[in-house]
Amino acid sequence: MKKPDWFKINEESTPIVMKRIAVSVSDIKMTSQVRSSSLMAHWFLLDTLLLANQANREGMHANALALTRQCVEAISIIELGVCGHPDAEATLLRWDSDDLTPGKLRAWLQTNVWPNYGNGLWQEPWSTFMREFAGAIQPYAHYGRSLAQWQLRLHRFYDANKSTASSHAILEMRPRAYDPQKATRITLFHALLTYLLGRIWSAANPADAEFFALMAKLGTALGKSRYLDGHQTDWSQQFWAMVWERGGGTILE
Structure with a gap:
């Protein structure tokens, strides 16, 4: 199967983004209490993505998604160290003192x-x-109903009776039920995390036009994916476990 554009661009972008973030968080000019906070958050994100990727490849898609969610909060701490806002240090101190919820x-x-x-x-x-x-x-x-649905493999969805508009789905339930669609979508979510980090770095380093262009290219490719329902900011459906097309198709792009 042909790899989608967002996948290919993300493979190129990820090491470039992570290297820039690593350099930025390695020597932050803040007080010793929070100087390493963004650095450790980046380490946490890298390790969490590694575990999520391993789980995803082995069919543990619900576990991979739960791990992916942890990365979003880590990105906020990375962002405080990178963004350059004059009050970022004070905000990190509040976070370090458990005085600021995610x-x-x-x-x-x-x-x-x-x-x-x-x-x-x-x-x-x-x-x-x-x-x-x-x-x-x-x-x-x-762990709830929505996350549990990521443990199922969707084989096929089809209209059983067009006159009554009834539909059937063929599902597989077993440990580590590898679902190619779920695996692809979680990979896309990880590409979104790379995009977030790249945009954060770009905002703090606007002179790097070549890097900004790369992030724009990645964002355009991600935004065109048919897995992002409707191509608009309507995220209520983006993380649904089951995505299909009429006629039974489950593998999109």
């Missing part, structure tokens, strides 16, 4: 940092994109 931290970023980032994947403001993205993946912090 939601309130994102609210601070939304007010003070994200307005400088431009648009998200489509034409929506970056703050709208990030709010919707973080909110949509938040439920997967806990």
